[in-house]
Amino acid sequence: MRPLVRVLEGIGSTLQLLVRAASYTPTLPRQFGRFIEQCYLIGYTTMPIVAILSFFIGSVLALQSGHAGQNVGYKQFIGALVGLTMARELGPVMAAVLLAGRVGSAIAAELASMKVYQEVDALETMNIPPARMLVLPRLAAVLAMMPVLTIMADLVGWFGGAIVAKYTHFISIDPTSYFANLRQYMDFSDVLNGLIKAEVFGFTVVLVCCNIGLNTRGGPREIGASVTRAVVTSLILILVLDFFVTKALMGD
Amino acid sequence: MPTPSDLPLPPAAAASVTLEHLSKSFGTFEVLHDVSLSVTPGEIFVLMGPSGSGKSVLLKHIVGLEQPTAGRVSVDRHDASDPTTREKVRMALVFQAGALFNSMTVYDNLALYPREHRLASEEGIRDKVMRALQILSLENAAHKVPAELSGGMKKRVAIARALVMEPQLMLYDEPTSELDPVMSATIAEIIATLKEQYHVTSMVVTHDRDLALGIADRVGILLGGRLVFLGPPSALSQPADPRVADFLNPRIDLQNPRFKQLET
Numbered sequence: 369m370r371p372l373v374r375v376l377e378g379i380g381s382t383l384q385l386l387v388r389a390a391s392y393t394p395t396l397p398r399q400f401g402r403f404i405e406q407c408y409l410i411g412y413t414t415m416p417i418v419a420i421l422s423f424f425i426g427s428v429l430a431l432q433s434g435h436a437g438q439n440v441g442y443k444q445f446i447g448a449l450v451g452l453t454m455a456r457e458l459g460p461v462m463a464a465v466l467l468a469g470r471v472g473s474a475i476a477a478e479l480a481s482m483k484v485y486q487e488v489d490a491l492e493t494m495n496i497p498p499a500r501m502l503v504l505p506r507l508a509a510v511l512a513m514m515p516v517l518t519i520m521a522d523l524v525g526w527f528g529g530a531i532v533a534k535y536t537h538f539i540s541i542d543p544t545s546y547f548a549n550l551r552q553y554m555d556f557s558d559v560l561n562g563l564i565k566a567e568v569f570g571f572t573v574v575l576v577c578c579n580i581g582l583n584t585r586g587g588p589r590e591i592g593a594s595v596t597r598a599v600v601t602s603l604i605l606i607l608v609l610d611f612f613v614t615k616a617l618m619g620d
Numbered sequence: 621m622p623t624p625s626d627l628p629l630p631p632a633a634a635a636s637v638t639l640e641h642l643s644k645s646f647g648t649f650e651v652l653h654d655v656s657l658s659v660t661p662g663e664i665f666v667l668m669g670p671s672g673s674g675k676s677v678l679l680k681h682i683v684g685l686e687q688p689t690a691g692r693v694s695v696d697r698h699d700a701s702d703p704t705t706r707e708k709v710r711m712a713l714v715f716q717a718g719a720l721f722n723s724m725t726v727y728d729n730l731a732l733y734p735r736e737h738r739l740a741s742e743e744g745i746r747d748k749v750m751r752a753l754q755i756l757s758l759e760n761a762a763h764k765v766p767a768e769l770s771g772g773m774k775k776r777v778a779i780a781r782a783l784v785m786e787p788q789l790m791l792y793d794e795p796t797s798e799l800d801p802v803m804s805a806t807i808a809e810i811i812a813t814l815k816e817q818y819h820v821t822s823m824v825v826t827h828d829r830d831l832a833l834g835i836a837d838r839v840g841i842l843l844g845g846r847l848v849f850l851g852p853p854s855a856l857s858q859p860a861d862p863r864v865a866d867f868l869n870p871r872i873d874l875q876n877p878r879f880k881q882l883e884t
């Protein structure tokens with residue numbers, strides 16, 4: 369019973385925070401500086417790791433499907449396979465997972481420490497709502513940066529697949545036919561589908577990490593506990609939401 | 621060089637504070653028990669009491685950071701636990717631990733309030749901030765971050781940050797606890813100036829008897845969450861209540877069994 373109550377309380381407080389932050393949307397133009405700073409922290413600093421990991425994800429996808437397909441004779445479909453899997457599934461999920469680990473943890477740590485050291489209390493007494501100053505710019509920034517991160521993950525993943533497809537002896541498909549195949553079996557709606565998922569995941573991760581950080585109670589030890597909770601909750605939510613959003617986008 | 625008498629405050633109506641039968645418990649632990657008092661506009665009220673007697677918790681009720689378990693706290697007749705009260709009455713609390721924004725420079729700590737509430741142009745804000753920093757001898761710390769400051773400097777930044785807010789009600793939680801005697805005198809001067817020139821209401825929690833007796837219009841003493849004394853500072857020289865006398869004039873008794881334990 370206790371864990372269930374805590375989950376419900378968590379959902380409730382997260383939704384409340386969302387409503388409060390959203391109510392300050394008109395203040396966004398004059399918080400432009402904070403928005404840009406968060407775009408930098410959320411987007412720019414996550415790019416290298418997204419690039420490295422998606423390169424290898426694309427490569428291993430090509431390798432596995434080439435290996436499995438070499439006798440059955442579908443290896444000419446590798447381009448489509450890597451292309452669709454990256455765009456519809458692994459690009460957005462990977463970008464969101466890395467966001468949770470790299471950015472979500474940092475957000476939870478920063479807000480938890482502000483809470484523990486009474487900075488959040490100080491903001492409240494100064495009549496500066498934390499939802500406005502601390503949460504809104506981060507939510508806006510993640511919405512702006514997730515598409516960038518996801519498209520980068522897609523492109524780098526396709527590219528990694530193409531290299532493996534060309535240089536692996538049991539596949540050896542040249543990039544021209546790899547990309548021709550990719551283009552033949554997918555269109556922009558597949559990429560768009562992935563971008564919608566990425567926005568949902570990224571927004572959820574940042575919102576949940578903000579909420580867990582701001583609800584930290586107790587001393588400095590609790591900062592670490594909040595970070596762990598934020599990352600674990602984010603990862604669970606990404607995979608659970610992945611299933612439901614995918615199903616919804618299939619019109620099911 | 622600005623002195624406390626150059627404080628950059630516009631005249632604003634001072635606020636009153638009323639506590640009616642305030643009780644506060646954390647779980648089953650009662651921190652405040654049936655505390656009633658009122659602070660009139662422009663008054664300097666000093667709250668004293670031993671460590672752990674509930675002074676900080678009492679101040680937090682006034683700015684709405686804690687909700688009463690029973691009773692009522694109001695500021696200018698507005699319920700202090702209502703978040704909109706902060707929009708109606710400008711209150712500043714100098715936190716016991718400073719509560720500075722660790723990711724910002726001292727300058728930005730002070731400038732945050734006027735910037736967020738768009739109270740002045742950036743030059744106007746610069747003026748106010750630099751003046752507050754000078755009064756507290758902090759001009760060389762403007763571009764440092766809190767981690768680079770000493771304990772007393774942090775306390776002074778917290779006071780300067782509260783001054784920039786130009787509050788109608790100033791709450792100080794042990795403002796002089798980490799300061800040298802000269803700086804403590806400056807703080808006393810600031811509190812008195814705010815009253816005389818701008819009619820600001822002040823509540824000061826302190827262990828510093830000189831500060832208390834020097835500036836207070838009235839003094840309250842909390843013991844174990846109960847208000848055991850309320851009156852003018854002159855009444856403190858001959859307190860009727862023996863508990864108050866013990867608190868104000870503690871006897872150091874080296875024969876006390878507690879000290880004996882330390883020796884073995």
Ligand SMILES: Nc1ncnc2c1ncn2[C@@H]1O[C@H](COP(=O)(O)OP(=O)(O)OP(=O)(O)O)[C@@H](O)[C@H]1O
Pocket residue numbers: 646651669670671672673674675676677678716
């Ligand atoms: N959030 C809280 N949860 C539980 N107990 C608390 C909380 N805040 C304060 N207390 C308890 O309330 C009592 C009074 O605390 P408070 O901070 O008001 O003391 P104080 O009079 O300001 O002491 P000091 O002079 O040492 O600052 C303490 O026993 C403290 O443990």
Ligand SMILES: [Mg+2]
Pocket residue numbers: 675676677716793
């Ligand atoms: Mg205290």
